[in-house]
Amino acid sequence: MRFALLSDTHIGRSQFKLEERELDFKKAFKNCISRIVEEKVDFVLHCGDLFDVGKPEHDDIVFVIEQLQKLKVPFFIVPGSHDMTATGTVLTIFEKVGLLTNLAHPRYRVFKDDKIVIKGEVVGDVFVCGVEGRRANIKEIYSLLDFQKTKCKTKIFAFHHITSDVSTIFADIPTALLPKGFDYYCGGHWHSKSVIKHYNSKIIYPGSLENYDLREMERGESKGFFIIDLEKKEEKFIEMPVRGYKILKINIESLNPEKKKKKCIAQIKPDNGKLLIIKLSGKLKSGNKGEINKLRINQDAQNKGYLFCKIIISDVLNPIEKIKVEQGNKTLEQIEKEYLMKRGYTRTQIDYAKKFMQIIGSEELTGLHLEKAQKRIIEELENEIERD
Ligand SMILES: [Mn+2]
Incomplete structure (x- = not known):
């Protein structure tokens, strides 16, 4: 028995508000589905973020319907953070x-003796x-999870969280919290291919x-999906x-504006x-650094055949003492x-910035609509901080 494992198709x-980039994400999914059909797998597992937003555009929905119709085998999924709104998921x-099949649908959950019993599907x-x-x-x-008993030879747990062994900085859960007793833990949300x-x-x-x-581009990793052979216990990327x-x-460093521009252009x-x-x-x-002529550099890149040029100046330092x-x-x-304060910010500005960072880093905003989240942030700021 073999299955295809993919995730984070978004x-x-x-990206960069480019129509071409939107088509790139669709093309990648289309290629992937074609290849999965050729590979004649027994089922497909998607670990979330099928869509980029909880309420996708009509043409995106139609596109995904067309692609999924090509598959003649079960397609299992757990909704990713991007597939959900506060009230549900488009996957319904x-x-x-x-x-x-949405494996996180409420029909797969039973609340029993303070535990959440997770039920699943059986294929072969x-x-x-x-x-x-x-x-x-x-x-x-995670600490409340319990699982339906099964006699199946292979057990697979699908999730959409970052474990501490792939990233300590971005971890949602310590790896030790993963439920015990599974053969494969298939994850989404972490965008870099990893086998641990x-x-x-x-x-x-x-x-x-x-x-x-950009972070993913800088890492320069290959992109794709896995075919997992359960008899051979092999995964092929x-x-x-x-x-x-x-x-x-x-x-x-130390160039004047005209030379800066020339140095950039010469390297394109x-x-x-x-x-x-x-x-x-x-x-x-x-x-x-605001004076750097991004437009001129951008034009030059486009004249030389690039689709788009992104110029990042966050590492450029202004000539301050x-x-x-x-x-x-x-x-x-x-x-x-x-x-x-030595940089010239007032006490109120600093307090606002600090409180703002606390609020956006907190769990309070999870699942809120943008407008509600903005309102909540403003309210909290108003309550907490006395003006100068
Ligand atoms: Mn994602």
Whole structure:
């Protein structure tokens, strides 16, 4: 028995607001489905973020219907954080018309003796079940999980969270919280292809099918999906093509504006249809980093055949005096505050920024609509901070 494992397809994503990028994500999914059909697998498992937003555009829905109709085998999925709104998931529509099975549907849950018993589906000798990509109280939820008893030879758990062994910084749960007793832990949400040994089993993240953001491009990893052979206990990564891209890192230390522009342009070599990412760094001799002529550099890149050029100036430093803060016995918070005040920020501005970061980092906003979230942030800020 073999199955295809994919994740984070983000249909509807249009990086840099480009129509071409939107089509790239669709093309990647279409190629992937064609290849899965050729591979004649017994079922498909998608670990979430099929769509890029909880309420996708009509043409994105139609596109996904067309693709899923090509599959003649079961398509299991757990909704990712992007597939849900506060009230539900768009995947319900697809399930209603028989195109997929949402393993996180309430019918797969039984609440019993303070435990959440997870039920699943059986294909041949395989049991597959899973949980959706909600963030709120996720550690508590994992600690309450229990599972339907099964005599199946292979057990698969699908989820949409980052475990601490793929990233300590972005982890939603410590790896130790994964339920025990499964042969495969198939994950979404982490966009980099990863296979990790976990006792006698494996944690497998297929990753995204196209480069979702610049961070992924910088890592330069291959994109695709897995075919997992349960008899041979082998997983084969099928690499799929993505939009080409090039990253140019240019140091503009101590150059004047005209020379900066010339140095960038000189390094842009003609290419066809690729994305060009230019990362500038260094301290300016004079002027302000806002004065860098992005438009002119961008035009030049497009004349040389690039689809789009993104210029990143966050690592460029304006020519300001170095600010010194004596460490003494001060706390990190005091040092931060003194530094920012020396940079000319007022106490209120600093308090607002700090509170704002606390709120957006908290769980309170999970599942709220954008407008409600914005309202909540403003209310909290108004309550907490006294104006100067
Ligand atoms: Mn994702």
